[in-house]
Amino acid sequence: MGMITLKDVAKVAGVSYATVSRALSGSPEIGEDTRKRILKICEEMGYTPNSVARSMVMKRTNIIGLILASIDNPFMSELTNHIEIYARKCGYNLMVCNSSYDPNLEKEVFSLLLGRQVDGIIMIPVGNESYDSLKALTAQVPTVFISENMQDLPENYVAVDNRRGTESATEYLYSLGHRKIVYFGCRTHSVTHSLRLEGYLDACKKLGIAPSVIHNHYSRSSYPVGNLLAEEYFSGPHDHTAMLCASDALAIGVMQAAYNHGVSIPGDLSLIGFDNISFSALPPIDLTTINQPKQQMATEAVDMLLDRIKNPDSPHRRVIVPPTLVERKSCRPIRASEEEIHV
Amino acid sequence: MGMITLKDVAKVAGVSYATVSRALSGSPEIGEDTRKRILKICEEMGYTPNSVARSMVMKRTNIIGLILASIDNPFMSELTNHIEIYARKCGYNLMVCNSSYDPNLEKEVFSLLLGRQVDGIIMIPVGNESYDSLKALTAQVPTVFISENMQDLPENYVAVDNRRGTESATEYLYSLGHRKIVYFGCRTHSVTHSLRLEGYLDACKKLGIAPSVIHNHYSRSSYPVGNLLAEEYFSGPHDHTAMLCASDALAIGVMQAAYNHGVSIPGDLSLIGFDNISFSALPPIDLTTINQPKQQMATEAVDMLLDRIKNPDSPHRRVIVPPTLVERKSCRPIRASEEEIHV
DNA sequence: CTGAAAGCGCTAACAG
DNA sequence: CTGTTAGCGCTTTCAG
Numbered sequence: 001m002g003m004i005t006l007k008d009v010a011k012v013a014g015v016s017y018a019t020v021s022r023a024l025s026g027s028p029e030i031g032e033d034t035r036k037r038i039l040k041i042c043e044e045m046g047y048t049p050n051s052v053a054r055s056m057v058m059k060r061t062n063i064i065g066l067i068l069a070s071i072d073n074p075f076m077s078e079l080t081n082h083i084e085i086y087a088r089k090c091g092y093n094l095m096v097c098n099s100s101y102d103p104n105l106e107k108e109v110f111s112l113l114l115g116r117q118v119d120g121i122i123m124i125p126v127g128n129e130s131y132d133s134l135k136a137l138t139a140q141v142p143t144v145f146i147s148e149n150m151q152d153l154p155e156n157y158v159a160v161d162n163r164r165g166t167e168s169a170t171e172y173l174y175s176l177g178h179r180k181i182v183y184f185g186c187r188t189h190s191v192t193h194s195l196r197l198e199g200y201l202d203a204c205k206k207l208g209i210a211p212s213v214i215h216n217h218y219s220r221s222s223y224p225v226g227n228l229l230a231e232e233y234f235s236g237p238h239d240h241t242a243m244l245c246a247s248d249a250l251a252i253g254v255m256q257a258a259y260n261h262g263v264s265i266p267g268d269l270s271l272i273g274f275d276n277i278s279f280s281a282l283p284p285i286d287l288t289t290i291n292q293p294k295q296q297m298a299t300e301a302v303d304m305l306l307d308r309i310k311n312p313d314s315p316h317r318r319v320i321v322p323p324t325l326v327e328r329k330s331c332r333p334i335r336a337s338e339e340e341i342h343v
Numbered sequence: 344m345g346m347i348t349l350k351d352v353a354k355v356a357g358v359s360y361a362t363v364s365r366a367l368s369g370s371p372e373i374g375e376d377t378r379k380r381i382l383k384i385c386e387e388m389g390y391t392p393n394s395v396a397r398s399m400v401m402k403r404t405n406i407i408g409l410i411l412a413s414i415d416n417p418f419m420s421e422l423t424n425h426i427e428i429y430a431r432k433c434g435y436n437l438m439v440c441n442s443s444y445d446p447n448l449e450k451e452v453f454s455l456l457l458g459r460q461v462d463g464i465i466m467i468p469v470g471n472e473s474y475d476s477l478k479a480l481t482a483q484v485p486t487v488f489i490s491e492n493m494q495d496l497p498e499n500y501v502a503v504d505n506r507r508g509t510e511s512a513t514e515y516l517y518s519l520g521h522r523k524i525v526y527f528g529c530r531t532h533s534v535t536h537s538l539r540l541e542g543y544l545d546a547c548k549k550l551g552i553a554p555s556v557i558h559n560h561y562s563r564s565s566y567p568v569g570n571l572l573a574e575e576y577f578s579g580p581h582d583h584t585a586m587l588c589a590s591d592a593l594a595i596g597v598m599q600a601a602y603n604h605g606v607s608i609p610g611d612l613s614l615i616g617f618d619n620i621s622f623s624a625l626p627p628i629d630l631t632t633i634n635q636p637k638q639q640m641a642t643e644a645v646d647m648l649l650d651r652i653k654n655p656d657s658p659h660r661r662v663i664v665p666p667t668l669v670e671r672k673s674c675r676p677i678r679a680s681e682e683e684i685h686v
Numbered sequence: 687c688t689g690a691a692a693g694c695g696c697t698a699a700c701a702g
Numbered sequence: 703c704t705g706t707t708a709g710c711g712c713t714t715t716c717a718g
Contacts, residue, residue, distance in 0.1 A: 005711055016689045021713060031687060052404060052460045053711035055395050056694050063438075070424055072621070077420035081413055084441050088452075093459065095406075096439045098427050109431075116436065117346075117395045223625065256626030278415070282566065283599030284627045348695055359705045364697060374703060396695035399710050689718080694711105701706075 004047055013041050024049060055117065064092045064305065065113035067123035069101045074277040075294070076124060079146065082298030083122065090306060092119070099126055103133060110137045120305040122146065128191045131155055142308035144301050148191055148320075156308060158300045158319040162192055162274075165290040165323035166199030169244050169272050172325055174207050176333040178242035178270060181209065184254065185216040185229060185246040193221075193246050196274065200244060212240065221246060226253020234261040241270065241334055248273035248280045248289055251330075255285065270331035274323075286329040293321050347390055356384050367392060398460065407435045407648065408456035410466040412444045417620040418637070419467060422489065425641030426465065433649060435462070442469055444563075446476060453480045463648040465489065471534045474498060485651035487644050491534055491663075499651060501643045501662040505535055505617075508633040508666035509542030512587050512615050515668055517550050519676040521585035521613060524552065527597065528559040528572060528589040536564075536589050539617065543587060555583065564589060569596020577604040584613065584677055591616035591623045591632055594673075598628065613674035617666075629672040639664050 010017035015038065022030045023038040041047075055061040064087050068076045084094045095118060099106035106126050113121055120142040125131065131145070131153045138155065145157035166183070173181050183200045187193040197213065204211040214233060218225045226249060234257055245251035251273035258265050265271050273280060276291035300319050308314060353360035358381065365373045366381040398404040407430050411419045427437045438461060442449035449469050456464060463485040468474065474488070474496050481498065488500035509526070516524050526543045530536040540556065547554040557576060561568045569592060577600055588594035594616035601608050608614050616623060619634035643662050651657060 003711095007711080017711090018690080018713080019688060021711095022688085025713080034687085048454065048458045050460060050711055051458045052395060052398050053694090054713075056399050056696095056711075057713045059694070061395060071414070071427060072417070072420045072424040074415070074417070074420075074621075077415045077417075077423075080420075080439075081415040081441060084414065084439060085443070088440070093455070094439050096423075096427060096437050097431070098424060100428070111391065112436070115391045115394045117393060227626065252625055252627065259626070279622060279625060282595055282622060282625075282628070283570065283602070284595065285625070346695090350695080360695090361697080361706075362704060364695095365704085368697080372703060377703085393695055396710090397697075399695075399712095400697045402710070687718105690716090692713105692715085694713095696710090697708105699706105699708085702704085 003050065004045055005050070006047075009038070009042055009045055009047050012045065013038050059117075061117045061119055062092050063095055063116065063118045064302070065110075065116070065118040065121040065123075066094050066096045067099055067106060067109055067113070067121060068096075069124060069126060070098050071096060074279060075275055075292070078278060078294045079124075079298050082295045083302060086299045086302050090302060092302075092306075101126055103127070103130060106130060107134060107137065110134060114141055120144070120309050122301050122305055127189070142305055142312055144305045144308070146297060146301055148195065154316045156304055156316050156318070158297050158304060158321065159192075160292040160297065160323050161320045162195035162323075163199035163202070165274055165292075166196040166244060167203045168323070168325060169274070169290050170200050170203035170207070173242045173244065173270060173272065173331065174203075174209070176242075176270065176331060177335060179209050180212075180240045181242045181244060182212045182214060182238075182240040183244050183246070184214045184233070185221060185226060185250040186213055187216045187218075187221060187246065196246055216246070216250070221250050223249045223253035223256070226250035227257050228253070230254040230257030231260075234258065234263060242331070243269055243271050245271065245273045248275040248277045248287060251287055251289070252279065252285060255287075255330075266330050266332040270334075272331055276326050280326075281328070288328045288331045289326050291324045291326045293324065296321050346393065347388055348393070349390075352381070352385055352388055352390050355388065356381050402460075404460050404462055405435050406438055406459065406461045407645070408453075408459070408461040408464040408466075409437050409439045410442055410449060410452055410456070410464060411439075412467060412469060413441050414439060417622060418618055418635070421621060421637045422467075422641050425638045426645060429642045429645050433645060435645075435649075444469055446470070446473060449473060450477060450480065453477060457484055463487070463652050465644050465648055470532070485648055485655055487648045487651070489640060489644055491538065497659045499647055499660050501640050501647060501664065502535075503635040503640065503666050504663045505538035505666075506542035506545070508617060509539040509587060510546045511666070511668055512617070512633050513543050513546035513550070516585040516587065516613060516615065516674065517546075517552070519585075519613065519674060521677060522552050523555075523583040524585045524587060525555045525557060525581075525583040526589070527557045527576070527586050528564060528569060528593040529556055530559045530561075530564060530589065539589055559589065559593070564593050566592045566596035566599070569593035570600050571596070573597040573600030574603075577601065577606060585674070586612055586614050588614065588616045591618045591620045591630060594630055594632070595622065595628060598630075598673075609673050609675040613677075615674055619669050623669075624671070631671045631674045632669050634667045634669045636664050636667065 006017040006020050010020045023035045097109035103126050122144050124146045148159040186197045273287050273289035276289045280287040280289050349360040349363050353363045366378045440452035446469050465487050467489045491502040529540045616630050616632035619632045623630040
């Protein structure tokens with residue numbers, strides 16, 4: 001593993017190693033003939049430039065740090081996939097760290113990446129408090145958040161329009177004839193969920209239907225939680241014809257509980273989720289949902305970050321991308337009492 | 344972003360910068376008093392050691408490169424999750440690259456990581472040919488594959504015992520009373536699948552039942568492929584009571600086709616998969632399957648790699664981890680014609 | 687157009 | 703115990 005260096009190549013080529021450097025970096029101040037000769041020698045010798053050394057002098061690593069709660073969360077891994085591919089196209093590599101939903105770890109890996117001299121960081125924060133607790137760190141390196149920031153801190157972020165998402169989900173259910181729509185699984189301390197709740201409430205008001213909310217007091221929106229909550233729901237009195245879930249994961253939990261209680265979906269209850277995680281497309285699930293355009297969010301985040309890397313003093317930017325409805329098989333039209341028939 | 348350096352700290356502390364370096368590296372040749380004083384100053388100044396510079400002189404980056412087809416594949420992202428967490432515990436960070444199922448890209452990112460001076464690489468190869476096509480590159484850096492290598496090349500790898508997996512799956516179905524078991528979706532050019540097929544065939548011979556194989560001529564084992572193949576299967580004559588799928592993804596595709604054809608699972612057909620991807624645990628799917636112990640494979644791979652980094656000349660190692668049966672709801676016992684009743 | 691030389695921030699001998 | 707110094711491999715002025 002005794003890597004060969006510029007010097008070795010220079011020796012063989014009979015030139016100074018500055019010349020080799022120039023040949024490789026595509027500098028114009030070098031003869032076309034010598035460049036070709038040198039490049040050929042590099043090739044023959046199997047020379048690989050040492051990017052660590054280059055980073056050292058360039059003061060630029062071309063590495064983006066990515067911090068997320070857990071890479072095996074489907075939403076995050078899809079996002080990561082798009083980020084990696086796009087970033088690499090832009091000449092950047094990805095250093096990935098899990099915060100494991102732990103604010104302290106989140107801080108720790110952030111520092112770690114700082115020490116690694118990453119050019120910038122993209123992160124899905126553990127929670128809304130992250131913005132505050134990381135302030136001292138985010139000041140030291142260009143950072144882009146994927147998730148909205150309610151505290152109006154001067155940060156860059158890209159997020160889906162959560163409010164618009166639930167709004168349009170509600171409108172969609174309404175258009176299918178539903179009037180008794182319950183919003184299920186709202187997490188009280190989550191920014192994202194607050195926005196989603198707002199969208200639902202606004203839509204209800206606008207459409208003149210009575211809102212009904214089932215809160216989620218657990219700290220996650222996983223499908224076990226959805227199942228638990230739904231067990232309670234189905235055990236008590238309930239007369240809704242449609243349910244809007246705060247996340248796909250919750251909706252999948254509801255599906256199971258519904259099955260156990262002999263509630264048919266969409267026969268007895270229309271169900272709609274939010275996120276469009278890949279699970280939801282699976283045939284046995286086939287969940288109608290509100291899509292977060294992950295690829296768009298990924299490229300947007302990378303672009304925004306590279307922008308900031310080039311121009312660290314540019315004003316902070318916020319990008320809100322539009323959600324879209326993905327119609328699958330968990331909702332059906334019903335004949336409303338008002339005789340409004342929809343297909 | 345004018346990072347402060349050792350020199351700055353040294354100036355403030357009124358010592359040479361070598362002393363600061365010693366204080367930080369926990370070297371014994373320094374006074375306890377000065378160390379504490381220096382550490383305090385570092386803290387106050389908010390000094391972060393520059394690991395790029397350190398790597399430069401240490402000739403060690405403490406970075407592991409991870410190459411996989413696509414990080415959003417559930418099996419791979421779960422594995423990545425475990426690898427990242429464990430590697431970090433061992434003092435290593437992860438640089439992740441997608442090969443996007445493309446052998447050329449696979450080579451390209453491998454070189455890229457080499458240039459980045461990663462200390463080692465863990466990879467899930469695109470295919471069996473990868474071992475060969477990457478030979479020149481893997482010779483340059485400690486590499487561990489996650490996937491078996493049929494060509495008997497001197498490489499390090501960790502893999503699940505695929506043969507044993509299908510063998511035990513077959514035995515399990517047999518124990519439930521099934522005698523007509525079909526092996527579904529065998530990909531002809533995949534090492535993994537060849538081994539899985541062998542396990543099935545061996546078990547059939549041992550148990551004295553007739554094997555029956557449905558091959559998969561597509562290049563992937565995704566659920567659309569499973570669905571396609573199953574559509575054909577259900578459209579033709581078929582009298583099996585149980586089906587062993589080459590992967591969970593295929594099994595999920597089969598589920599959909601079964602539903603479309605009014606075939607109940609496990610009522611009419613018991614179904615078992617392989618991999619235990621996270622999808623399979625979802626309530627609406629609830630697939631009985633053969634688990635690959637991902638966490639164990641992850642730590643095993645990291646350990647093996649760190650071993651090789653420390654001792655590059657150690658003999659190549661192969662670790663085969665045992666698969667386990669995960670019983671869920673897609674299989675049921677049947678009363679076999681021989682009056683063997685099982686519960 | 688090409689060579690010489692400085693220096694990126696740090697570690698590791700080698701002296702004192 | 704602490705300071706001095708020589709690089710790690712590369713880019714980049716500055717001279718030729």
